[in-house]
Amino acid sequence: MKIIVLADTHMPRMSKKLPEALRSGLKGAGLIIHAGDWRTADLYYELQQYGRVEGVSGNVDGPDIKQLVPEKKLLIIEGFKIGIVHGHGKRLTTEKRALAAFDGEKPDVIVFGHSHIPSLSYTDETLLFNPGSPTDKRRQPRYSYGVITIGEELKAEHIFFDSKE
Template structure:
């Protein structure tokens, strides 16, 4: 199962179209997970042309996106429990807020966004992933998204690129 993980697309403000590198990665995907800050439902419509899209709303998303997605979801994929949340809020770090969102649940993995900083690490047996942003790298050296493959284990990697064209 090939899953593309993105967050913080901020379209059309930060890009008028999906970056070519991301489009290449979407080919053959079984699922796309978006961790919030879509900005418009047009992003969902475009991503849906590739495969099924799951996601959550972020702090810049309007009522339409909040109503469609909500603030957090738990996906069961190949027997693995994957929590998805944007990670915005007031107390603690983005990472800590993402972990706290699922503190009463058993998760194999937590996906979050908001900071635009790519993260991949394990903490207390839970894989944490922030895919970064495919369109708004901020102070990061490169644009990025995540690729996940699930069999009996979860394998995750970042895909980095320099040009969002």
């Protein structure tokens, strides 16, 4: 199964449309995960045109998103536990807040956002995966999103691109 992983799209403020590189990647996705800071529900409905959408709300999301998705979610996909949280809050780093959100639940992977910094690391046996942002790279050299592939194993990678057009 191919899972497209997004966060921090901030649409329509940071972009009026999804970048072509992302639209191309969304084709054939078995699932789309958004780790918060959508900005409006319009993106949620647009992503549904590509496949099943799961996600959480972030610190800039309004009531329309908060009615559609929770602040934290734990999915079981083909036997793998996938935790999703935005990662905002006080104290600690974004990564540590994401880990703390699932304390005691032992997910195989935690998808988070908030920092706009693409990252892929392991803490104990949990994969921590931040896809970065496809529309608001901030101080990063390139825009990005993530792909999780589930077969016998769960694998994650970043897709980097130069233009949000």
